[in-house]
Amino acid sequence: MSRLSDGFVIRAATAADGDAIDALHRAAFATTEFGYQGEADLVRALDADGDTLVSLVAEQGGSVAGHALFSRMAVEAGGQTLSAAGLAPVAVAPALHRQGVGEALIRAGLAALREQGCAISFVLGHENYYPRFGYSLELAARFASPFAGPHFMAMMLDSDAAWPLGGRADYAPAFGWMG
Structure with a gap:
């Protein structure tokens, strides 16, 4: 658990947070230009399938204000399997956008993946936002x-590790509806 300014606490999500996380994703993605795209259902499916590696919430005043989830991926490079995680979804309450909540969740999640010995992380997202974390x-x-494609990025979680020359990266089965 870590504390941020403005009374935010970043902590591991629990089963008791399920409904709040669901409502958060529905609210956060309803305000995008694309409208609700099923992220709340994705979180539940990843959890049900046992593919969640790291799930964190940002809490303020006892309420869930943000959520980030990293799930197991099947990644092969050079004929070897790499321990890998996909970042998705990330949501912050619309009233709290641009206050660093999402960034804090992502950084805490990447640190947790490093502690787990995860080698690489992928994200499908905005090419101007995710490079700040090391995604390429x-x-x-x-x-x-x-x-x-143009929004698919990856990062080695050990910054000293050599980049693989090539391979295959597949998200958990719950992402099948998105592909």
């Missing part, structure tokens, strides 16, 4: 994936 379009382009 160039690294992800080395991997075949149904999500390959």
